[in-house]
Every structure is written in C-alpha cells, then in structure tokens.
Amino acid sequence: KNQVEQSPQSLIILEGKNCTLQCNYTVSPFSNLRWYKQDTGRGPVSLTIMTFSENTKSNGRYTATLDADTKQSSLHITASQLSDSASYICVVSGRGFKTIFGAGTRLFVKA
Amino acid sequence: DAGVIQSPRHEVTEMGQEVTLRCKPISGHDYLFWYRQTMMRGLELLIYFNNNVPIDDSGMPEDRFSAKMPNASFSTLKIQPSEPRDSAVYFCASSPGTPKAGNTIYFGEGSWLTVV
Numbered sequence: 001k002n003q004v005e006q007s008p009q010s011l012i013i014l015e016g017k018n019c020t021l022q023c024n025y026t027v028s029p030f031s032n033l034r035w036y037k038q039d040t041g042r043g044p045v046s047l048t049i050m051t052f053s054e055n056t057k058s059n060g061r062y063t064a065t066l067d068a069d070t071k072q073s074s075l076h077i078t079a080s081q082l083s084d085s086a087s088y089i090c091v092v093s094g095r096g097f098k099t100i101f102g103a104g105t106r107l108f109v110k111a
Numbered sequence: 112d113a114g115v116i117q118s119p120r121h122e123v124t125e126m127g128q129e130v131t132l133r134c135k136p137i138s139g140h141d142y143l144f145w146y147r148q149t150m151m152r153g154l155e156l157l158i159y160f161n162n163n164v165p166i167d168d169s170g171m172p173e174d175r176f177s178a179k180m181p182n183a184s185f186s187t188l189k190i191q192p193s194e195p196r197d198s199a200v201y202f203c204a205s206s207p208g209t210p211k212a213g214n215t216i217y218f219g220e221g222s223w224l225t226v227v
Contacts, residue, residue, distance in 0.1 A: 031211040043115075043202055043218030044154075051213060089154065093210045101154040 004102040023090030115219035129191040134203030
C-alpha cells in the first residue's frame with residue numbers, strides 16, 4: 001500500500017533553534033518527493049522537489065534530504081523564525097499521477 | 112502572475128443546497144487539480160484535468176460531486192446536494208506539466224466550505 005508517514009505530528013521550538021522533520025514513504029515506483037509549507041488559512045507552497053538521484057536540496061534555511069534506499073526524507077530548518085510556524089507536508093509522486101500526501105507536521109516557533 | 116485564483120474564499124450553506132466552487136488556473140498551465148483538505152483526512156486529490164479534459168476522477172467521493180473545465184482558464188467543482196460532511200477546504204491547483212516529471216504544483220488559497 002502506498003503511504004507517506006510524517007513525524008512528529010507536531011513540534012514546538014524556540015525561535016533561533018534548528019529542527020528536523022521526518023517523512024517515510026512506501027510509494028513505488030518512486031518519481032519525486034516534495035516538501036510543502038502551508039501557513040494557516042493559506043494554500044500549500046512548494047519548498048523543494050527531489051528526484052531519485054538527488055540526496056540534498058536547499059531553499060534558504062530549508063534543507064531537504066532524501067535516502068531513496070531506505071525511503072526516508074527529512075526537512076531541516078536552520079535558525080528558525082516565527083514565520084516558520086506552519087504545517088509542513090511531505091508529498092510523494094509515483095507512477096503517473098499517483099501522488100500521496102502525508103498528514104503533515106505542525107510546527108510552532110515560540111519567541 | 113496572479114497565481115491560482117479561487118472563489119468564493121468562504122462559503123456557508125445549508126444542507127441540501129447546491130455549492131459551486133470556481134477556479135482560474137495560472138495561464139499556460141496544462142494541468143488543473145481539485146483537492147479537499149480536512150483535519151481527519153489531510154489533503155486528498157479529487158480530480159485532475161489535462162488540457163481541459165478530465166483524466167482521473169477516482170477521488171471524487173460520490174455522485175453529488177462533479178467538476179467541469181469548459182476552457183483553459185476556468186474550472187468549477189459542484190456539490191449537489193451538499194451535506195455537513197462536505198465541510199472542508201477545497202483547493203484548486205495548477206501545474207505546467209506532469210508532477211511526475213518534477214513540475215511544481217501551484218495551489219490557490221482555498222475555498223472554505225461549511226455546510227450546516
């Protein structure tokens with residue numbers, strides 16, 4: 001069964017600290033993996049897209065990693081800011097338009 | 112670019128009424144998607160179009176839901192009759208190409224539907 005599981009479900013950190021969000025998937029065959037940021041009351045916005053051959057991709061303070069062998073990805077946020085408070089959704093695309101969304105990790109950054 | 116434009120942003124309606132959600136995709140994008148998001152189920156793909164043609168509607172929950180794309184710049188998602196369990200945020204999204212090829216999916220701001 002194609003699944004995308006994210007952890008933790010929610011996370012609270014202090015402003016300026018780093019954090020890492022996890023995504024495990026069983027989607028096969030694999031095409032690409034994306035991380036989206038969704039602010040409260042807004043639509044998701046793409047942060048990174050990684051294909052099978054990519055191990056790391058950065059977008060400012062966001063760095064995503066992918067281990068296609070273990071079917072794991074992580075999103076690392078460096079020097080968190082209050083504006084990083086949002087839900088982070090891992091999305092895996094497989095054959096055709098089989099796109100599976102994770103349930104998301106809700107991140108709260110406190111001052 | 113204005114991005115994907117959805118209307119209405121918020122809709123409150125009574126059970127049994129017809130609801131029509133509207134979407135204008137980003138100009139030049141060949142793919143259009145309708146998603147539903149709830150706390151319980153997260154984001155779910157309902158249907159997607161390629162060049163105005165519905166390709167996969169397997170995510171449409173039941174016959175009360177229908178979607179059309181009469182031209183490249185407009186799509187509707189209709190619920191008739193609406194039920195309280197349809198309450199959710201409905202997102203329209205568009206993409207310049209297939210997500211499998213790594214194309215970014217651009218989401219609208221969503222239509223927040225409450226059926227009472």
